[in-house]
Amino acid sequence: SQQGEEDPQALSIQEGENATMNCSYKTSINNLQWYRQNSGRGLVHLILIRSNEREKHSGRLRVTLDTSKKSSSLLITASRAADTASYFCATDDGRQGGSEKLVFGKGTKLTVNP
Amino acid sequence: DAMVIQNPRYQVTQFGKPVTLSCSQTLNHNVMYWYQQKSSQAPKLLFHYYDKDFNNEADTPDNFQSRRPNTSFCFLDIRSPGLGDAAMYLCATSIGQGITDTQYFGPGTRLTVL
Numbered sequence: 001s002q003q004g005e006e007d008p009q010a011l012s013i014q015e016g017e018n019a020t021m022n023c024s025y026k027t028s029i030n031n032l033q034w035y036r037q038n039s040g041r042g043l044v045h046l047i048l049i050r051s052n053e054r055e056k057h058s059g060r061l062r063v064t065l066d067t068s069k070k071s072s073s074l075l076i077t078a079s080r081a082a083d084t085a086s087y088f089c090a091t092d093d094g095r096q097g098g099s100e101k102l103v104f105g106k107g108t109k110l111t112v113n114p
Numbered sequence: 115d116a117m118v119i120q121n122p123r124y125q126v127t128q129f130g131k132p133v134t135l136s137c138s139q140t141l142n143h144n145v146m147y148w149y150q151q152k153s154s155q156a157p158k159l160l161f162h163y164y165d166k167d168f169n170n171e172a173d174t175p176d177n178f179q180s181r182r183p184n185t186s187f188c189f190l191d192i193r194s195p196g197l198g199d200a201a202m203y204l205c206a207t208s209i210g211q212g213i214t215d216t217q218y219f220g221p222g223t224r225l226t227v228l
Contacts, residue, residue, distance in 0.1 A: 031214065033216060035219075040202070040222070040224070041221055041222065042118075042120075042204055042206075042219035042220050042221045042222045043157065043204065043206075043217075043219040044219065045216040045217065045218070048214060048216055050214065088156065088157070101159060101162070102159075102217060103159075104156040104157045104158075105156055106154070106155060106156045107154075107156060109154075
């Protein structure tokens with residue numbers, strides 16, 4: 001069953017603006033990951049945040065995790081046209097020691113207009 | 115560069131005609147996955163191998179089978195493709211099942227069923 005749900009489904013912004021995408025999940029997790037997918041391509045891993053972490057940064061990306069609300073957000077600052085892609089959150093199933101399985105949400109389609 | 119390679123990138127088959135999609139990796143990862151992704155949907159895990167151990171998802175149709183003859187290669191066989199099997203098929207790998215292990219995706223094979 002689907003674990004993550006992204007919000008919004010689609011987001012259109014101007015270059016230079018910040019983009020925020022949210023993800024909610026249902027069960028306990030060990031980690032939450034964000035992936036990016038350019039149109040017609042495979043997914044690329046962006047960032048992983050563990051359940052005992054609250055915030056993580058990578059370049060222009062900032063991810064927060066609120067395990068009490070079972071939600072995460074991905075912020076892309078100073079967006080560029082090249083950031084246009086779909087963004088997916090993915091969670092494991094919370095098993096102790098980890099799990100090789102991920103469950104992906106439906107994704108947020110981000111369009112950054114030049 | 116170490117990577118996940120999928121061939122072909124585009125595959126056209128006829129209704130009911132068996133088709134095989136291939137995936138290879140130079141990462142020497144233990145785990146290999148096959149996902150199905152339909153338009154504007156989340157990637158859906160079909161099955162995965164941890165080394166030679168095959169793990170089928172409960173809702174994966176019997177029409178879909180997989181082989182992993184060695185660490186580097188994994189194949190997806192669709193015995194009798196139907197129109198509903200038209201999708202992007204994504205192969206991915208990961209080192210193992212640790213809670214910080216991420217997945218590395220190939221570019222995908224887009225399957226068209228005529």
